[in-house]
Amino acid sequence: MDLRFTEEQDAFRLEARSWLRDHVPSVSDGTGPLPSLDTADGFEAHRAWEKTMSDARWSVVSWPEEFGGRGVGLMEWLIFEEEYYRAGAPTRVSQNGIFLLAPTLFEFGTPGQQARFLPSMASGETIWCQGWSEPDAGSDLAAIRSRAERRPAGAGDGGGGWVLNGQKTWCSRGAFADWIFGLFRTDPTAGRHRGLTYFLVPMDAPGVTVRPIAQLDGETGFAEVFFEDVFVPDDQVLGTVDQGWSVAMATAGSERGLSLRSPARYTEAGRRLLSLYRDRAGSDPDGAGRAADAVARAVIDAEAYRLHTYWTATRVLDGAGVGPEASMNKIFWSETDLSIHEAALTLLGDGGELLDDDGRPPGWLDGFLFALAGPIYAGTNEIQRNVVAERVLGLPRA
Numbered sequence: 001m002d003l004r005f006t007e008e009q010d011a012f013r014l015e016a017r018s019w020l021r022d023h024v025p026s027v028s029d030g031t032g033p034l035p036s037l038d039t040a041d042g043f044e045a046h047r048a049w050e051k052t053m054s055d056a057r058w059s060v061v062s063w064p065e066e067f068g069g070r071g072v073g074l075m076e077w078l079i080f081e082e083e084y085y086r087a088g089a090p091t092r093v094s095q096n097g098i099f100l101l102a103p104t105l106f107e108f109g110t111p112g113q114q115a116r117f118l119p120s121m122a123s124g125e126t127i128w129c130q131g132w133s134e135p136d137a138g139s140d141l142a143a144i145r146s147r148a149e150r151r152p153a154g155a156g157d158g159g160g161g162w163v164l165n166g167q168k169t170w171c172s173r174g175a176f177a178d179w180i181f182g183l184f185r186t187d188p189t190a191g192r193h194r195g196l197t198y199f200l201v202p203m204d205a206p207g208v209t210v211r212p213i214a215q216l217d218g219e220t221g222f223a224e225v226f227f228e229d230v231f232v233p234d235d236q237v238l239g240t241v242d243q244g245w246s247v248a249m250a251t252a253g254s255e256r257g258l259s260l261r262s263p264a265r266y267t268e269a270g271r272r273l274l275s276l277y278r279d280r281a282g283s284d285p286d287g288a289g290r291a292a293d294a295v296a297r298a299v300i301d302a303e304a305y306r307l308h309t310y311w312t313a314t315r316v317l318d319g320a321g322v323g324p325e326a327s328m329n330k331i332f333w334s335e336t337d338l339s340i341h342e343a344a345l346t347l348l349g350d351g352g353e354l355l356d357d358d359g360r361p362p363g364w365l366d367g368f369l370f371a372l373a374g375p376i377y378a379g380t381n382e383i384q385r386n387v388v389a390e391r392v393l394g395l396p397r398a
């Protein structure tokens with residue numbers, strides 16, 4: 001692994017930095033910060049930001065140019081992410097699409113599906129949500145009961161396809177998203193991990209009902225999604241019928257591995273944590289001293305995750321896959337996120353838990369509350385530890 005960047009990569013970094021400096025919504029010119037993306041207004045404001053980035057071809061830098069990218073490599077994407085977080089740019093409302101579904105479309109999609117779905121994903125015109133979890137299928141995803149039945153060509157109103165019935169839950173941004181990707185059981189007689197198929201469904205298809213789930217803070221980013229006799233044509237099946245589990249595991253690999261959580265998210269939070277530590281050391285040296293070890297640990301872990309990711313990227317560029325090691329990544333980034341925010345709240349003391357005048361949690365507290373969910377979403381850390389034990393370490397099943 002060579003940790004030096006090339007001249008071209010340095011130039012790419014400076015170009016990204018300069019564009020972000022001129023365009024990221026900011027407090028100083030009254031364009032930022034954007035309202036929460038888990039509100040209707042905030043969702044649309046974030047969508048508009050995606051369009052601004054896409055117009056300048058910054059929304060999906062590593063994709064081929066024909067789909068809206070710049071055709072640059074994985075290293076440049078990591079560099080762009082560092083600049084993105086450094087600039088304090090908005091959370092990506094399109095993340096389920098660009099970071100999870102897109103890699104799966106590149107691997108399993110037909111050329112027709114890639115041409116149809118990728119450009120509108122890059123521009124923010126189509127925002128996707130993920131429909132996997134069900135009320136009785138979370139950790140045990142293979143227990144899903146939502147089903148799809150074959151409707152041959154000529155039946156009903158014409159072309160062949162599938163009729164979907166069932167319920168999904170905990171769909172992030174499901175209250176506002178345009179399309180959903182999800183797993184449905186197509187062969188009820190097959191084993192649990194077989195007989196599943198991966199479908200792409202517009203949220204305004206007849207028979208789809210979206211019921212937002214109100215969160216404690218009043219926002220409604222999550223939704224339950226109900227399917228009642230929803231017709232989906234054959235060309236909205238991603239991958240092979242009945243082989244959806246392996247397609248879904250490719251998406252999960254992206255979610256746990258490289259693409260959903262780039263290290264910049266944590267190194268930037270680590271940088272802000274150090275700055276907070278220095279401030280507090282001036283006003284409350286004893287308090288800061290008590291948090292010093294936790295601060296150091298969290299900042300070192302963020303940097304370790306960054307170096308580990310560059311190592312992984314180097315291996316991927318050499319042709320290796322990520323595989324079940326993605327589960328180690330997921331444990332590490334979610335626990336690092338928690339340590340960073342816990343250390344910040346320790347530094348802030350009791351005052352760190354007070355809400356702002358408008359009743360919203362201030363930055364570190366808000367980040368901490370979200371970090372608490374990290375060990376749950378993208379597959380709980382208990383399940384990831386099982387995967388690491390069995391598939392990385394080769395230990396026997398408990």
Ligand SMILES: Cc1cc2nc3c(=O)[nH]c(=O)nc-3n(C[C@H](O)[C@H](O)[C@H](O)COP(=O)(O)OP(=O)(O)OC[C@H]3O[C@@H](n4cnc5c(N)ncnc54)[C@H](O)[C@@H]3O)c2cc1C
Nearest residue numbers: 130131132133138139170171172373376377379380382383
């Ligand atoms: C912020 C957030 C966003 C989410 N977004 C989405 C989304 O967009 N789309 C979507 O489909 N889902 C989403 N989810 C749902 C998420 O995938 C599930 O919450 C998760 O998979 C766990 O499932 P569950 O909630 O049903 O918990 P359960 O599966 O009931 O687990 C409960 C507890 O038991 C433990 N446990 C279960 N089985 C085992 C085992 N075999 N060994 C050891 N421990 C075990 C779990 O680790 C957990 O601690 C999101 C969740 C959160 C918190």
